[in-house]
Amino acid sequence: MPIPPPPGPQQPHGPYQSPQPQYPQGPHGSPAYPPGPGYQPWAQGYSPYNRPAPVNGLAVTSLVFGVLCCLPGVGLVFGLIALRQIRRRGERGSGLAVGGSVLSGIGLALWALMLATGGASSFWEGVKEGAREGANSSLVKGDCFDVPGGRLSGGDGVVTGVTCSGKHDGEVFASFRLRDGGYPGDDSVSGTADKRCYGLRDGYAMDAWAVPDDVDVYYFTPTEHSWSAGDREVTCVFGNAAEGADLTGSLRNDATVLDADQVAYLRAAHTLNAALESAPEADSVEDDLPGHKAWAGRISAALGEQARSLRGHEWPAGARKPVTVLAADLDRARTEWAKVAKAADADAFYRHYDTGLRLLDPKEGVPVRRALGLETTPPSGHGHARGGTGDGGSDGGGGMAV
Known part of the structure; x- marks a missing residue:
């Protein structure tokens, strides 16, 4: 007679049902024949043992x-x-x-x-530095973002990506890596970032006339702490020159936005812009006459190259006549700047320089710009020439293109 299971909290209520009886064993321990329909196993979940105590x-x-x-x-x-x-x-x-x-x-x-x-303070600074590096490393060319308080300079560098169509604090226009090696120092890193970022801005915003006057260049750079962790990335961004003020809409105007004729015109203009921005560091011509003469020679050569580029492109019908007029103006300016480059003394330099500068009047390029659908209002700070040229100075004019 089968022995019933011991009583417990899981035992089924109602009439007792016997468990399966033992059957003769077949080969390998299997039952010699299956149980008959009159026998049923215990209810699922029944355990004849006590449940273990729960874990706290x-x-x-x-x-x-x-x-x-x-x-x-x-x-x-x-x-x-x-x-x-x-x-x-x-x-x-x-x-x-x-x-x-x-x-x-x-x-x-x-x-x-x-x-x-004081280790906690260092640890927390490291955490903030890591957050800063992670945020900045996620920025790529064309991204727009906000920063806490709208401060692009002197802030903690934490950024939040936003759409460029609305208001935002900054827009990334380029990035580059610094050379490996020991940390070169804050001044060296900032100096390199300043020079490279200003040089890269024209590749993103090709038409400087379309960039508002209140826009300036900023950059995120590695710190000594992040440098030791392998950070070498410099991120160049556009931001408003007024602290806390916003940008609205993207500033991008390059080959992804402009048509082939607009790009051809602006690339020709950048040849002259690069020469204008290569002015010597000495502000006075008297302090570095050879340097300023060499600079004038670069401008003369750039004017010739710009005229050749304009004449070598197949322009749409509405732009052909103003391009022809502009190329002739560039030839006259090239001749005068060649005289500046050969000046025997500072007086001769200034005399030809003043004439050459007048021949670089940006307004001469307006008819071509209008025909090509580009911005026709020169920016107030056109040129951005580094250094200077003595009493006359150089507003550069950006040539007749920017």
């Missing part, structure tokens, strides 16, 4: 906080509470609670030591 949840939480060491004080408190609950409720997890309490206690001691020695 606070003990697990204490261990997690102890391992992560993020809030050691909380982990220690949870561990002590868990030990008391385990004793009172008969739950499991005392080992977890003890381990969490010990690890949390060690973490709490380390936090106290860091606060006493």
